[in-house]
Amino acid sequence: MSDVKEFETRPADDSKAESPLAWSLHEQKSLPHASNPGVILSEKPFLGHLILRGGAIVMDEAVREVMGMALPARPLALVSDDSGERSIQWLSPDEWLVIVPGGEEFALEQKLRQSLGQSHFSIVNVGGGQTVLSLKGKASRDVLMKSISYDVHEEVFPVGKGVSTVFAKATVILRRPEEDGWELVIRRSFADYCYRWLLDAAKEYGVSVTR
Amino acid sequence: MFYIFCPYCKEHREEEEFHPRGQAHLMRPEDPENTSDEEWGDYLFFRDNPRGIHHEMWVHSVGCRKFFNITRNTVTYEILETYPMGEQPTITAESEGVRLEQGAQVADGGWQTVGARPENKALNEEASS
């Protein structure tokens, strides 16, 4: 067991937490609602985000033991469990992003630390610094093509891929967990900017925001 | 669009995701305590500025955030290879010299400054004299 100090970042009482998009959504008196939206935008707030760093072999063992999932070893790979609620994404040869339902991350972190023991590794809870935006609808790809220089064509960007790239000059993680669904993992400080950019870019196709 | 191959992401990515970080393969003197001021100064401040093949360190700053090396021709701006940290280049000024001597075709399309074009060589020499 490592002697790193860990703590539960979620308040034990019912203190109100605000997602990175709280202000943007609050500012809009009513959420955009197109009758036949080409793009459906929604935030997936308050999920548990962990950054795992370490050697792929020890990390794979720990993740298999604790999460029952294999660590994606291939560059730019994204794997999800059957429910689609837990995912692990390759970020670099020794770095992965784990996203789990909100509230699970502290127990998961503790179990991983237990399993990794004295290996050389690091686990950081980054849930407070970023949020996930979900992009669905038939025009999602068109909106991404306007905003990202990375090629999002079917052949280059299949389901199960994720890249960290530039979105409208901001750094984002773009991932495709399902056939008709894209996710953007955005930084808290860029959240309002990215949200407004998406609304503007998606306007011509008709956009709805759901909560 | 200008693409660079990241040896860690294993694919070509847009140039705006990268940053150059200067000359590659700099070795820190192994025994700093017994290194002369001149050697230390060379290590800290002096860099090669070749006309031709140059080995540079770059970072995929928006992607995987890993450093890697690029062999680049400073005349044509052509990127000849990229390779991970800790590895040695397969193309060097010497090997490139041999390639040119043997009459191998050099990739074109890389000219980005007028002065770099061979047909303007005379023009350059005229201007500098």
Ligand SMILES: [Zn+2]
């Ligand atoms: Zn990379």
